Amino acid sequence: MLVVVLGSLPLLAGQNLVGFANMTALDGYALFLDGLFAIVAIVIVLLTLRYNQDRGIMRGEFYPLLMFSAGGMMLMGHAVNLLIVFVAIELLSIPLYILCGLARPRVDSEESAMKYFLLGAFASGFLVYGIALIYGATGTTQLSEIARKISAKEVPETLLLYAGAALVLVGLSFKVGAAPFHMWTPDVYEGAPTTVTAFMATATKAAGFAALLRVFLFGLAPLASTWQPIIAGLAALTMIVGNLVALSQTNLKRMLAYSSIAHAGYLLMGVASGNAAGTTGVLFYLVSYAFTTLAAFAAMTSLNTAAGEDQSIEAYAGLFRRNPLVALVLGLAMLSLTGVPPTAGFVGKYFLFQAAIESNLVWLAIIGVLTSVVSAYFYLRIIVTMFMREPVAEPQPLSTANLGRSVALAITVIGTLVFGILPAPLLQLVNTAVTAFGVTMH
Amino acid sequence: MNTVSPYILLSAILFSMGVIGFLTRRNAIMIFMSVELMLNSANLAFVAFAHQWGQLDGQMFVFFVMAVAAAEVAVGLALIVTVFRSKKSANVDDLHQLKG
Numbered sequence: 001m002l003v004v005v006l007g008s009l010p011l012l013a014g015q016n017l018v019g020f021a022n023m024t025a026l027d028g029y030a031l032f033l034d035g036l037f038a039i040v041a042i043v044i045v046l047l048t049l050r051y052n053q054d055r056g057i058m059r060g061e062f063y064p065l066l067m068f069s070a071g072g073m074m075l076m077g078h079a080v081n082l083l084i085v086f087v088a089i090e091l092l093s094i095p096l097y098i099l100c101g102l103a104r105p106r107v108d109s110e111e112s113a114m115k116y117f118l119l120g121a122f123a124s125g126f127l128v129y130g131i132a133l134i135y136g137a138t139g140t141t142q143l144s145e146i147a148r149k150i151s152a153k154e155v156p157e158t159l160l161l162y163a164g165a166a167l168v169l170v171g172l173s174f175k176v177g178a179a180p181f182h183m184w185t186p187d188v189y190e191g192a193p194t195t196v197t198a199f200m201a202t203a204t205k206a207a208g209f210a211a212l213l214r215v216f217l218f219g220l221a222p223l224a225s226t227w228q229p230i231i232a233g234l235a236a237l238t239m240i241v242g243n244l245v246a247l248s249q250t251n252l253k254r255m256l257a258y259s260s261i262a263h264a265g266y267l268l269m270g271v272a273s274g275n276a277a278g279t280t281g282v283l284f285y286l287v288s289y290a291f292t293t294l295a296a297f298a299a300m301t302s303l304n305t306a307a308g309e310d311q312s313i314e315a316y317a318g319l320f321r322r323n324p325l326v327a328l329v330l331g332l333a334m335l336s337l338t339g340v341p342p343t344a345g346f347v348g349k350y351f352l353f354q355a356a357i358e359s360n361l362v363w364l365a366i367i368g369v370l371t372s373v374v375s376a377y378f379y380l381r382i383i384v385t386m387f388m389r390e391p392v393a394e395p396q397p398l399s400t401a402n403l404g405r406s407v408a409l410a411i412t413v414i415g416t417l418v419f420g421i422l423p424a425p426l427l428q429l430v431n432t433a434v435t436a437f438g439v440t441m442h
Numbered sequence: 443m444n445t446v447s448p449y450i451l452l453s454a455i456l457f458s459m460g461v462i463g464f465l466t467r468r469n470a471i472m473i474f475m476s477v478e479l480m481l482n483s484a485n486l487a488f489v490a491f492a493h494q495w496g497q498l499d500g501q502m503f504v505f506f507v508m509a510v511a512a513a514e515v516a517v518g519l520a521l522i523v524t525v526f527r528s529k530k531s532a533n534v535d536d537l538h539q540l541k542g
């Protein structure tokens with residue numbers, strides 16, 4: 001079904017439609033994100049076929065729940081009304097709460113689901129109250145109308161409007177895992193089944209940023225001078241916290257969770273830039289980050305067996321001797337997360353830093369570069385562990401190779417390398433998406 | 443003070459009570475009820491603002507929020523029951539397996 005969705009996207013390209021009482025839009029931006037979500041979901045399904053078998057959690061409900069969640073994410077890309085933003089965020093979150101707890105009766109999975117649920121619901125509370133205040137201040141939930149009314153000074157820029165925008169920002173920051181609203185991320189990522197974690201780390205983050213871009217760069221664009229420094233501050237804090245805490249992690253999955261927080265910081269830098277270059281950077285980075293992170297998690301699933309799931313970095317010692325292919329994929333993912341050329345991560349970071357400098361946020365770009373240097377330590381440590389250390393005395397058996405995972409690994413590796421070496425075709429797609437999005441400011 | 447201000451004030455108070463309740467309560471059910479209080483304070487604000495603007499949009503929004511909240515309740519209570527079965531407790535302080 002996902003393949004059908006992906007295949008039908010080119011047919012819709014170049015169209016610009018609105019539907020459902022002007023609440024959803026079908027434009028290049030939405031189609032671009034649809035494509036990303038479809039690819040991520042396909043990779044997750046390929047991985048899960050074997051992973052759930054290895055872990056003894058062959059539960060049929062996984063696949064429909066994944067589809068509901070992916071549907072919610074796609075709706076998020078299409079949303080041009082705050083009502084749809086809210087419905088989409090719930091549609092993508094509620095199935096994820098269940099997916100996190102899929103490995104029950106394992107206590108860590110249940111705990112992960114519970115924490116994600118409580119904090120996710122808390123975040124939706126902020127989001128919906130923020131939407132209520134924006135509605136109160138402007139009399140509409142249509143993003144284009146909000147932008148028009150504010151810039152035409154039809155409504156006063158009251159405290160109500162600012163408070164509403166701030167609450168919406170808090171709600172969405174929870175979803176993308178930006179500091180200081182990131183506390184749930186490591187626990188939830190660690191406890192959830194690995195393929196669900198991979199889905200959350202890539203697709204949920206992309207959906208959150210899709211909403212952030214639509215709401216702040218489109219709907220609330222006239223207030224840019226107010227929100228820009230706030231989002232820039234959040235970005236700086238997120239990059240620093242994510243990278244510094246990741247340094248001390250001994251569990252690979254937890255380390256990747258903090259790494260995903262750090263990358264949310266880089267992406268927020270693109271949002272804070274608030275210009276077309278920033279939007280391009282965010283979209284490009286979402287793709288490169290999705291492929292890279294999926295590669296890392298795909299490689300991780302090969303260390304899972306029915307016996308258990310050893311996530312400690314120690315378990316990866318000497319992996320190169322035991323399974324060179326998986327070690328190479330994981331190594332490539334680490335290099336791309338660090339931002340080493342010729343990987344996609346490098347090109348993505350380059351666009352984000354460039355966008356920040358263009359909008360005079362040089363200090364933010366400097367923090368970004370410095371934290372990237374710090375991040376090299378913990379990413380390269382994984383590579384050193386895998387390639388240069390001896391395996392532990394009694395290593396955990398590896399899951400045997402299978403077609404689904406091999407295809408998934410191939411897709412992610414090709415994505416990571418091709419977009420790093422030849423970014424032009426993807427960049428062209430991104431530019432089409434950004435043009436359709438119509439960033440009006442600056 | 444216009445006619446809707448008292449309603450907005452009340453909804454702000456309810457929202458704050460929800461946030462404080464979420465942060466201070468330790469029982470999962472109570473935390474969940476605090477979240478519901480936040481959602482319902484937003485509903486009150488929507489209705490009040492809809493009245494102020496003389497529109498139905500805000501009231502329509504309330505139905506969406508109620509429907510979504512109901513879905514959330516179904517999933518949330520199921521999760522709380524699952525955790526209660528394995529932990530014999532609904533206290534969130536007992537959820538301490540994951541940390542680092």
